Amino acid sequence: MVIEWLKIKVSSELREKYIQKDEEIWSAALTKYPGFLGKQVWINPKQQDEVVLVIYWESRDAWKGVSATHMEETEQRFLREMGEGTYQIIEEGEYQVRKFPQPSTPQPSGNH
Numbered sequence: 691m692v693i694e695w696l697k698i699k700v701s702s703e704l705r706e707k708y709i710q711k712d713e714e715i716w717s718a719a720l721t722k723y724p725g726f727l728g729k730q731v732w733i734n735p736k737q738q739d740e741v742v743l744v745i746y747w748e749s750r751d752a753w754k755g756v757s758a759t760h761m762e763e764t765e766q767r768f769l770r771e772m773g774e775g776t777y778q779i780i781e782e783g784e785y786q787v788r789k790f791p792q793p794s795t796p797q798p799s800g801n802h
Contacts, residue, residue, distance in 0.1 A: 691727065692753055694745040697781035702738035704776055709733075709741060711771045719764040720745070725752020750784070 700708045709731055720726045727746035734740050747753035 691787040692747045692750045693783075693785040693787065694743075694747060694753060695781075695783040695785060696743040696745070696779055698741040698743065698777055699739055699780045700741055700777040704772070705733070705738065705741060708772060708777055711768060712741075712743070715768045715771065716764060719760065720756070723752065723756055725749060725755065 698708065712731070717729055720729070725748040727748055729746065730744040732742040732744060734742070745753075
């Protein structure tokens with residue numbers, strides 16, 4: 691699994707609108723792609739002008755396989771809804787989820 695991580699700066703007055711429009715426009719657009727696994731929106735109670743988007747992808751290929759044209763069209767629609775200059779991506783990252791084998795629980799032998 692691959693994580694797409696975006697930190698957005700948006701005025702505190704527009705934060706809820708941003709979150710709603712992101713769900714309505716971006717999340718809806720991404721669900722059309724088979725490698726999209728889901729998304730979380732994180733808000734920081736101490737930073738009212740910050741939104742973090744955590745987007746889960748099956749693989750890096752699935753994420754990068756999203757049509758650039760579709761991404762641009764979606765961004766333009768989002769921009770029209772939010773308004774020019776109302777938000778900015780200030781950090782972005784890519785993470786891989788590492789899973790470690792869980793130790794097996796010893797089964798009681800019955801010979802105590």
